[in-house]
Amino acid sequence: MIIFKVTKLKKMILCPDCHSAKIKKNGHTHYGKQNYKCKDCSRQFVHGSTHLISEQTKGLIRRALVERISLRGICRVFNVSLSWMLSFAVREWSKAPDDLAAQLPFEKEGAPIRKLQIIGFQIDEMWSI
Numbered sequence: 001m002i003i004f005k006v007t008k009l010k011k012m013i014l015c016p017d018c019h020s021a022k023i024k025k026n027g028h029t030h031y032g033k034q035n036y037k038c039k040d041c042s043r044q045f046v047h048g049s050t051h052l053i054s055e056q057t058k059g060l061i062r063r064a065l066v067e068r069i070s071l072r073g074i075c076r077v078f079n080v081s082l083s084w085m086l087s088f089a090v091r092e093w094s095k096a097p098d099d100l101a102a103q104l105p106f107e108k109e110g111a112p113i114r115k116l117q118i119i120g121f122q123i124d125e126m127w128s129i
Contacts, residue, residue: 016052017043053080058088065089 013023015038026037026044037044057078064074075085 011047013047015041015043016045017041053084061085061088062092065092 012021013036014021015023018038018041020038020040022039023036024039026035029035029046033046035044035046057080061074061078061080064077071085071089072082074080075082080088
């Protein structure tokens with residue numbers, strides 16, 4: 001008599017960020033779907049979610065950030081959440097150098113101007129009409 005052991009075949013679930021197979025269940029979302037967490041990069045995700053943002057869209061968002069369009073405006077145009085937009089913007093801004101390749105202006109003789117005054121402020125996200 002031959003007895004076969006029947007096992008459930010689990011679908012291989014990979015992390016959408018680091019593509020690791022070290023995944024654990026992490027509760028349920030408020031919609032009742034199973035939530036997973038990657039043990040390598042700690043990213044939480046729902047398997048089979050279609051809420052991924054393509055690299056092409058991220059490139060367009062980078063260009064919009066360079067053009068200094070408001071963050072909420074970018075969220076409305078590209079249909080992304082404000083929390084994702086803020087974390088993406090912080091990651092992109094942290095890649096920029098601290099001095100932004102600034103150079104001191106020179107006088108006519110070639111000596112640098114000693115006194116440089118920088119006054120700047122940004123209020124575009126704080127006011128509304």
